[in-house]
Amino acid sequence: MKTIYKFLILSLSVVFIISCQKEINTLTQSSDEEVLQANSETATLVSKTVANDGSKDNIIDKASCITVNLPVTVHANGITLTIENEDGLELIEEIFDELEDDDDILEIVFPIVITLSDYTEVTINNIEELESFSADCVGENEEDDDIECVDFVYPITMSKYDAENQLLDTVTVENDMQFFRFMNHLEDGHVVAINFPITMKLFDGTKKIINSMEELRATMEEAEFMCDEDDDNDYDDDD
Secondary structure: OHHHHHHHHHHHHHHHHHHHHHHHHHHHOOOOOOOEEOOOHHHHHHHHHHOOOOOOOHHHHOOOOEEEOOOEEEEEOOEEEEEOOHHHHHHHHHHHHOOOOOOOOEEEOOOEEEEEOOOOEEEEOOHHHHHHHHOOOOOOOOOOOOOOOEEEEOOEEEEEEOOOOOEEEEEEEOOHHHHHHHHHOOOOOOEEEEOOOEEEEEOOOOEEEEOOHHHHHHHHHHHOOOOOOOOOOOOOOOO
16 A cells, blocks of 8 residues: 555656646746746836836936935925925925925935935935936936836736746745846846736726736836826926
8 A cells, every 4th residue: 555655646746747847838938928038028018117216206306217215304495394205295395386486495404315216225425416316317207217107016926937947936026126126137038927817006096907918018008108107396296
């Protein structure tokens, strides 16, 4: 009986291994319509969707590709404010909107920390350093790389395979930063299978169920120019 039992276990193990290997071979031979591949069109769209959106705090840094980490202290028309969260940005605009004909002046208390579009954090010690990073961004309301009109709803689980058809990792990402860094470390020859269905949220709050890589790519392509990304230098102007 022990010999028969061991034979059955061994047989099942062989079947399981063969089955998994067939699945892996199918994945690694798939097109961009079925899996994420490094440097593919879909992978690029994903990276643009999960990149750090720097436009929300333009009233402070006047740059849509960087974000000032909060809290930060500023002087808005001579009034000192410590901005603890995003809601505090509205206080700056309220001060600026009190008078229509005055010159609105914002002074930042340095040092501060900024986050770049790839989530790299940099300490900034003065206005000249900040302006050097701002200069790398496109101008106000000009077309930029990030896709802001659609967002992923987390968590999302994915499996990564290498060029030798071996499972490297199964990863669950919980936010845009984790997803961006995962994509940024995706090497040539690696493929990623997303555990569908996933959910995406459009700019108007509508949620959409995504069941395939084809649907994912189409949704991101449609969203790229779907809404006003509000990349001007005031705050929440509702245009």
